[in-house]
Amino acid sequence: MFYPSDVPKEPNIEQAVLKGIRQAARNMLKLPIPFIGIRGIRMFSKKVVSWPDYARNSDQLSHEIMKIHILLEEQGTGGGGFRFMYATFLQEASKTSQQTGFIRFVQEYDGQRRQVREISVFAARIGKKPRFRGNRLQELSAMITQRADEEEKLFTDLLHFTK
DSSP states (O other): OOOOSOOOSSOOHHHHHHHHHHHHHHHHHHOSOTTSHHHHHHHHHHHHTTHHHHOSSHHHHHHHHHHHHHHHHTSTTOTHHHHHHHHHHHHHHHHHSSOOTHHHHHHHHHHHHHHHHHHHHHHHHHHHOSOOOSSHHHHHHHHHHHHHHHHHHHHHHHHHHTO
């Protein structure tokens, strides 16, 4: 069982917020586990292209592709929803911090949320139509890779901004 051994009378909220942001950025950028954070997004992007090789039939492949939509919109990490919450957190951080540059990150991350939603909608569209052979999975992979690139830049900038 865990419990606080000491609770400061005047906690330094700004310091705690900045420390939390740095830790989140490090987790997204630097964890050595290949299926977590930015590396995990990139791994998923590469693997989605090979799904037709592993599916029993077109129906199973459609089902698996639809899971992307379900996990991003309704379960799992929440995809766009998580990004909305983090953008809101950054907005609140800008109010408690003396640093005014957080608003740029709020706007960037909110834009990322919309783009994750586009991935979800795209996956739902190709999952519902069994005739998605061709470049559709490559397009999906490219969209996911682009998200990884932009999130890597955002978290790298956040890490440098909060030092």
